[in-house]
Amino acid sequence: DRGADATQDLAGRKVVVSAGGTREYLDPVRFIGNRSSGLQGYALARAAASRGAHVTLVSANVTLPDPAGVSVVRVETTEQLREAVVTATATADAVVMAAAPADFRPTAVSEAKIKKADDGSAPAIELAQNPDILAEISHDRARPDAVIVGFAAETGDATGSVLDLARAKLARKGCDLLVVNDVSGGAVFGSADNEAVVLAADGAAVEVPRGSKTALAHVIWNEVARRFAG
Ligand code: CTP
Numbered sequence: 001d002r003g004a005d006a007t008q009d010l011a012g013r014k015v016v017v018s019a020g021g022t023r024e025y026l027d028p029v030r031f032i033g034n035r036s037s038g039l040q041g042y043a044l045a046r047a048a049a050s051r052g053a054h055v056t057l058v059s060a061n062v063t064l065p066d067p068a069g070v071s072v073v074r075v076e077t078t079e080q081l082r083e084a085v086v087t088a089t090a091t092a093d094a095v096v097m098a099a100a101p102a103d104f105r106p107t108a109v110s111e112a113k114i115k116k117a118d119d120g121s122a123p124a125i126e127l128a129q130n131p132d133i134l135a136e137i138s139h140d141r142a143r144p145d146a147v148i149v150g151f152a153a154e155t156g157d158a159t160g161s162v163l164d165l166a167r168a169k170l171a172r173k174g175c176d177l178l179v180v181n182d183v184s185g186g187a188v189f190g191s192a193d194n195e196a197v198v199l200a201a202d203g204a205a206v207e208v209p210r211g212s213k214t215a216l217a218h219v220i221w222n223e224v225a226r227r228f229a230g
């Protein structure tokens with residue numbers, strides 16, 4: 001962590017960070033959701049605030065305490081996350097999408113609690129694809145000069161390595177930076193540590209060795225601040 005002598009290189013900047021995982025309700029008590037502790041997003045919000053930024057933290061189902069000096073907007077679903085992020089992005093210098101939005105939602109939400117059938121059968125759930133928030137704010141930019149950052153957790157598969165898939169995702173989303181976690185060796189969920197590569201749309205790659213989520217947050221803001229300056 002940085003001390004009282006921390007640089008104020010984000011002073012006067014407005015930044016938006018999303019954190020946590022969204023939930024899509026089937027009925028009033030059940031949801032399908034995306035697993036995310038919110039630790040990396042909260043570390044990003046705290047790091048930006050410590051560097052002087054005005055921070056809006058859009059938080060989906062996170063149980064961590066509110067970071068000091070940060071505006072927190074609470075959401076549950078991907079559509080609510082989209083609404084809050086798009087609204088805050090209109091005036092933002094930078095946006096970091098650290099949240100894990102549920103990619104799918106049930107096509108219908110039952111107002112009444114779904115009851116179990118006596119015959120042991122289970123209901124089929126029809127799903128629809130959710131909007132892609134990162135792609136939307138990147139392709140349809142409110143401010144052409146804003147720096148937009150996405151995250152990707154990849155394992156690599158038969159079609160490509162972790163970095164191949166990440167490069168393709170960066171191009172598809174249209175964001176400026178993509179923070180890539182290699183999760184093939186096991187999950188990083190809930191861990192205090194992280195290890196990543198920050199890929200840039202211009203082809204640059206910054207490797208971040210295993211370290212705290214706060215340390216990774218500062219590397220990400222360094223890359224954002226460089227783009228403000230340049
Ligand atoms: N993201 C988003 N809206 C979505 C899904 C993802 O804004 N509906 C953002 C995430 O916050 C993250 C980035 O996109 O910053 C990459 O998320 P990821 O789940 O890796 O991308 P997907 O396009 O959903 O691809 P995949 O099929 O690999 O899940």
Ligand code: CA
Nearest residue numbers: 100101102103
């Ligand atoms: Ca996804």
